[in-house]
Amino acid sequence: MPDSIDSLQQALEATGYFADRRLATAVFLALRLQRPLLLEGEPGVGKTELAKALAAALPRALIRLQCYDGLEQREALYEWNYAAQLLHMRAAEGRESAEQVEREVYQDRYLVRRPLLQALQTPEPGAVLLIDEVDRADEPFEAFLLEYLGEYQVSIPEIGTIRAQAAPVTILTSNRTRELNDAVKRRCLYHWLDYPDRERELAIVRTRVPQAGDALSAQVARFVAGLRSQPFANAFQRAPGIAESVEWAKALVALDTLVLDPEVVADTAGILFKQREDVAALTRDMASELLTASPLPPGEG
Ligand SMILES: Nc1ncnc2c1ncn2[C@@H]1O[C@H](COP(=O)(O)OP(=O)(O)OP(=O)(O)O)[C@@H](O)[C@H]1O
Numbered sequence: 001m002p003d004s005i006d007s008l009q010q011a012l013e014a015t016g017y018f019a020d021r022r023l024a025t026a027v028f029l030a031l032r033l034q035r036p037l038l039l040e041g042e043p044g045v046g047k048t049e050l051a052k053a054l055a056a057a058l059p060r061a062l063i064r065l066q067c068y069d070g071l072e073q074r075e076a077l078y079e080w081n082y083a084a085q086l087l088h089m090r091a092a093e094g095r096e097s098a099e100q101v102e103r104e105v106y107q108d109r110y111l112v113r114r115p116l117l118q119a120l121q122t123p124e125p126g127a128v129l130l131i132d133e134v135d136r137a138d139e140p141f142e143a144f145l146l147e148y149l150g151e152y153q154v155s156i157p158e159i160g161t162i163r164a165q166a167a168p169v170t171i172l173t174s175n176r177t178r179e180l181n182d183a184v185k186r187r188c189l190y191h192w193l194d195y196p197d198r199e200r201e202l203a204i205v206r207t208r209v210p211q212a213g214d215a216l217s218a219q220v221a222r223f224v225a226g227l228r229s230q231p232f233a234n235a236f237q238r239a240p241g242i243a244e245s246v247e248w249a250k251a252l253v254a255l256d257t258l259v260l261d262p263e264v265v266a267d268t269a270g271i272l273f274k275q276r277e278d279v280a281a282l283t284r285d286m287a288s289e290l291l292t293a294s295p296l297p298p299g300e301g
């Protein structure tokens with residue numbers, strides 16, 4: 001367990017994840033206070049990746065629950081292995097009393113553990129549980145999470161209450177497609193994950209796409225920062241995330257690009273933007289304006 005915010009930041013960086021001071025502070029407090037951390041932010045800003053990096057840095061096992069519309073408790077917590085229970089009942093038929101059979105079919109070995117239960121039953125030092133895109137699940141599911149988030153325990157009717165052997169480090173992410181329940185928020189620490197500043201984005205691109213070289217990486221970081229800032233940002237519905245910068249740098253390397261020019265920018269706009277209107281909005285003219293508006297200062301790159 002890192003003993004300071006700095007050492008946590010360094011441990012994350014060693015896995016290739018660059019967290020700014022505020023994010024590192026939020027994660028540090030979540031670890032210290034043993035509270036779940038809710039991360040909200042635009043797509044592709046590193047919410048999911050943080051949980052992965054944290055699991056690698058601590059190190060702890062990563063257990064992941066991907067949320068979606070219609071997600072049910074039995075996929076999140078546990079279910080009984082019906083087929084095996086039926087076989088057991090058939091074998092016991094006539095030989096054992098009904099009560100005895102009922103006791104036997106609810107044994108541990110017929111229990112199928114899903115992510116929440118796996119996380120609670122991970123022995124010391126515990127797991128990292130990622131509850132990804134919780135805004136996609138419905139409100140009853142959020143209500144179901146409250147017991148886990150508040151007390152790191154769940155109740156299973158046939159078995160009773162199961163408490164965490166070691167409090168799992170719990171990261172929830174949301175793209176904010178809808179507002180989460182206040183009761184969920186109250187049980188979590190909260191952090192809004194913003195786009196990185198240019199230096200941090202440069203560090204990320206350099207680390208993730210070393211083949212891009214310093215000059216091209218610096219140009220990518222500057223150009224994307226320009227796209228996200230005014231007045232250019234107004235032209236787009238959705239700004240590119242870090243994931244897009246990384247993909248773009250890879251694409252430019254694949255095209256043997258050494259220096260950005262308006263043509264290559266316009267031709268590869270489909271990597272930066274995923275909406276038809278946005279792709280069309282990134283014209284050669286805009287690219288050229290942006291490239292001249294933010295030239296590389298001498299000595300950089
Ligand atoms: N701080 C960071 N340090 C290093 N790499 C990062 C960072 N943030 C994002 N990335 C890169 O961006 C990619 C996408 O990040 P991630 O999938 O975590 O975004 P997200 O916020 O979960 O997006 P979505 O909302 O679409 O799920 C990662 O695979 C990683 O390559």
Ligand SMILES: [Mg+2]
Nearest residue numbers: 047048049173
């Ligand atoms: Mg994600």
